[in-house]
Amino acid sequence: xxxxxxxxTSGKGGVGKTTITANVGYGLASLGKRVLLIDGDIGLxxxxxxxGLERRVVYDLFDVISGRVDLKDALVKDKRLPENLFLLAASxxxxxxxxxxxxxxxVVAQAKEMFEYVFVDSPAGxxxxxxxxxxxxxxxxxxxxxxxxxxxxxxxxxxxLENYKVKIDGVVINRLNQSLxxxxxxxxxxxxxxxxxIPLLGVVPDDTLxxxxxxxxxxxLSKYPSSPVAHAYLNIAHKLLDPDYVAQEVKKPKSFWSIFxxxxxxx
Amino acid sequence: xxWFSDLFGKHTKDDAKQRLEVMLIHxxxxxxxxxxxxxxKEILAVVKRYADIETGAAEINADRLENGRLLLSIRVPVSGxxxxx
Numbered sequence: 001x002x003x004x005x006x007x008x009t010s011g012k013g014g015v016g017k018t019t020i021t022a023n024v025g026y027g028l029a030s031l032g033k034r035v036l037l038i039d040g041d042i043g044l045x046x047x048x049x050x051x052g053l054e055r056r057v058v059y060d061l062f063d064v065i066s067g068r069v070d071l072k073d074a075l076v077k078d079k080r081l082p083e084n085l086f087l088l089a090a091s092x093x094x095x096x097x098x099x100x101x102x103x104x105x106x107v108v109a110q111a112k113e114m115f116e117y118v119f120v121d122s123p124a125g126x127x128x129x130x131x132x133x134x135x136x137x138x139x140x141x142x143x144x145x146x147x148x149x150x151x152x153x154x155x156x157x158x159x160x161l162e163n164y165k166v167k168i169d170g171v172v173i174n175r176l177n178q179s180l181x182x183x184x185x186x187x188x189x190x191x192x193x194x195x196x197x198i199p200l201l202g203v204v205p206d207d208t209l210x211x212x213x214x215x216x217x218x219x220x221l222s223k224y225p226s227s228p229v230a231h232a233y234l235n236i237a238h239k240l241l242d243p244d245y246v247a248q249e250v251k252k253p254k255s256f257w258s259i260f261x262x263x264x265x266x267x
Numbered sequence: 268x269x270w271f272s273d274l275f276g277k278h279t280k281d282d283a284k285q286r287l288e289v290m291l292i293h294x295x296x297x298x299x300x301x302x303x304x305x306x307x308k309e310i311l312a313v314v315k316r317y318a319d320i321e322t323g324a325a326e327i328n329a330d331r332l333e334n335g336r337l338l339l340s341i342r343v344p345v346s347g348x349x350x351x352x
Contacts, residue, residue: 148283148290155291184278191280195287 003034003112006119006240007137007166011153013124015145016174019210019220020236021121022050024141026219027237028117029084036075036115038107039090040133041123042099048089051078052217062091065103071110080222086115096129108136117240126160140166141201141240145175146187155196169243170201172236177206202236202247204229292329292337303327310341319347 008021021037029035039047042061048054059074071088078085088111111118122133134140140161144154154171161168173189180186189203207229213220221230235247293300307327314320326342 148287151287152290152294156294159295181280184280187280187283191284195284195291 003114003116003118004139005108005112005137006117006139006141006169007040007122007134007161008119008141008143009122009130009134009157009161010124010143010150011126011130011157012144012150015143015150016204016210017124017143018046018050018121019214020141020143020172020174020204020233021119022047022219023221023230023233024236024240025117025119026051026078026081026085026221027234028240029078029081030221030234031237031241032084033116033241034084034114035117035119036086036088036111038088038111038118038120040120040129042090042094042096042129043092044123045090045092047121048076048087049217050214051087051219053078053087053089054217057087057089060089060091061107062094062098064088064107065099071107072114080218096123096127096132099128099132101132101135104132105136126157130157130160134161134166135164137164137166140168141170141172141236142168142198143172143174144192144196146173146177146181146189146192151187151192151195158196158198168198169240170199171196172201173203175206176203199243201239202232204232204236288330303329307341311343314343314345317349318343318345319349320345 008017008024010017018041025035025037037047037051038061039045041047045060048057053076056076058076059069061074063069064071064074075086075088078087088107108118108120120133120137123129142154142157142161144150158168171192173192176189177186181188189200193200205228207227209224209227209229210220213223216223220227221233224230231248235245238245239247307325310327311320311322311325321344324344328340330338330340
């Protein structure tokens with residue numbers, strides 16, 4: 001079985017790569033795919049804590065690269081989806097430059113033998129860490145927020161990915177504030193797609209639940225599965241499986257105050 | 268502030284889009300400012316052989332079209348034709 005390696009990258013930091021990786025990976029695993037999430041941010045590591053698996057990490061990517069343990073022994077099983085979702089954590093005691101490209105490529109190749117989807121959560125920037133995370137990927141998901149610096153960086157990253165011959169599945173527009181868009185003070189998904197010229201994978205609304213789920217150490221998709229953000233993540237997972245998938249409309253749950261929405265000019 | 272800006276049509280996303288359009292052209296390396304300046308000089312040198320032009324009034328612009336293509340437009344006000352012998 002040869003799986004596919006998908007890199008999640010953005011250029012700019014702090015736009016939500018890690019939460020997207022965790023939740024889209026979780027979504028695919030919940031749809032029955034065997035998924036491995038690799039934390040490519042060597043030296044920092046974040047993915048374990050977003051998944052709430054930080055206390056179960058024994059071995060990391062560097063232990064595998066240095067040959068101390070086999071890949072299968074370094075994997076952390078996510079007990080919420082025990083047959084389908086696994087993590088390979090990053091090392092905190094090394095630097096990105098310590099990881100040779102050929103060694104990383106071997107790990108990815110091995111992982112693709114064991115899993116249908118191997119996600120690599122790329123570090124910010126376009127240096128060595130980005131390069132090793134991206135070069136051996138078959139496909140790429142790029143993440144942006146609807147702001148000028150982030151969109152500009154994504155465009156740069158798309159160019160680099162094209163040089164590496166990585167297929168770009170599309171862009172995830174993260175933290176969209178619908179009321180700002182309506183006001184004309186935030187770029188809309190259509191504006192962003194006009195500029196970037198790559199397909200849309202999904203739009204994730206800005207929501208305080210995202211912070212809450214990370215606080216609690218559980219992917220939002222598992223903690224708040226009926227929220228609009230969870231729908232958005234799941235739509236992205238579906239879209240990765242089938243590019244022709246039509247995203248399901250995200251319904252806002254009716255709150256008591258929403259009946260007064262017309263007062264604030266909400267449709 | 269919201270009704271105020273709505274009333275006077277202040278939509279900052281238009282600024283964002285226009286600025287990004289310019290940035291992305293440059294970032295994509297199609298033309299940078301130095302290239303454009305050099306091109307302008309060379310083109311004007313050719314035009315000057317045939318026409319009197321108002322130096323300083325010439326303009327060369329690179330704009331992005333709806334379809335993503337680049338439109339190069341050159342505007343050279345001519346004050347008179349050179350008489351050919």
